[in-house]
Amino acid sequence: MLEVGNLACSRGDHRLFSGLSFSLHAGQIMQVQGANGSGKTSLLRTLCGFITPDEGEICWNGKPVGELGEDYYAELQYIGHLNAIKDELSALENLQMSAGLAGYTVTEQQAVTALRRMGLQRREHLPVRVLSQGQRRRVALARLLISDAHLWILDEPLTALDVGAVGLMQELIGEHLSKGGMVIFTTHQPLQVAGVQTRELVLS
Numbered sequence: 492m493l494e495v496g497n498l499a500c501s502r503g504d505h506r507l508f509s510g511l512s513f514s515l516h517a518g519q520i521m522q523v524q525g526a527n528g529s530g531k532t533s534l535l536r537t538l539c540g541f542i543t544p545d546e547g548e549i550c551w552n553g554k555p556v557g558e559l560g561e562d563y564y565a566e567l568q569y570i571g572h573l574n575a576i577k578d579e580l581s582a583l584e585n586l587q588m589s590a591g592l593a594g595y596t597v598t599e600q601q602a603v604t605a606l607r608r609m610g611l612q613r614r615e616h617l618p619v620r621v622l623s624q625g626q627r628r629r630v631a632l633a634r635l636l637i638s639d640a641h642l643w644i645l646d647e648p649l650t651a652l653d654v655g656a657v658g659l660m661q662e663l664i665g666e667h668l669s670k671g672g673m674v675i676f677t678t679h680q681p682l683q684v685a686g687v688q689t690r691e692l693v694l695s
């Protein structure tokens with residue numbers, strides 16, 4: 492379970508939010524909403540440990556994430572609004588590199604299977620610089636399929652995706668939740684997982 496208590500965050504000299512508290516249980520999904528610049532990305536990055544909050548506490552299964560360190564990072568998979576992929580590497584190499592950086596290994600077969608699930612068959616070995624924007628986003632999102640992380644933190648996951656890929660993402664999120672996973676996401680596009688009530692957190 493993720494528990495956030497009395498969280499406050501500033502960027503520069505501007506306070507983005509304060510007194511933010513919520514919890515997220517297995518099988519739950521939450522959308523962070525708000526206008527451009529309201530702090531959605533900053534909140535997601537704070538939950539990932541990339542930004543130190545001004546105040547408040549983030550706990551994972553009852554323990555402060557600062558104490559858990561790597562044990563917490565192994566539980567989360569972050570997909571930022573940038574793809575964080577290397578242009579000169581192939582889709583397959585990018586996936587293997589992501590796994591390596593996260594501290595686990597993925598076999599070629601597992602990576603190929605993930606890329607194919609994302610609709611990238613026959614694109615596995617091409618340098619990603621030649622892929623379309625939507626295909627590059629699919630490569631980034633394929634990281635979700637090779638990860639054992641319980642908590643998915645997704646910043647604008649649907650950017651550049653076509654209707655089919657949006658449907659696929661909704662399906663993948665539904666599968667993740669049904670296995671006891673959790674998802675926190677932002678999007679300016681509709682994202683509705685069948686049979687699941689999406690909780691809302693609005694930043695103003």
Ligand SMILES: Nc1ncnc2c1ncn2[C@@H]1O[C@H](COP(=O)(O)OP(=O)(O)OP(=O)(O)O)[C@@H](O)[C@H]1O
Nearest residue numbers: 502503504507525526527528529530531532533534
């Ligand atoms: N490193 C930084 N230094 C100063 N200000 C920053 C920094 N990073 C972000 N900001 C500011 O913090 C505010 C919140 O940014 P953030 O990216 O979290 O917003 P957002 O809600 O995700 O916006 P959008 O919907 O446009 O993606 C913005 O005004 C932004 O300019």
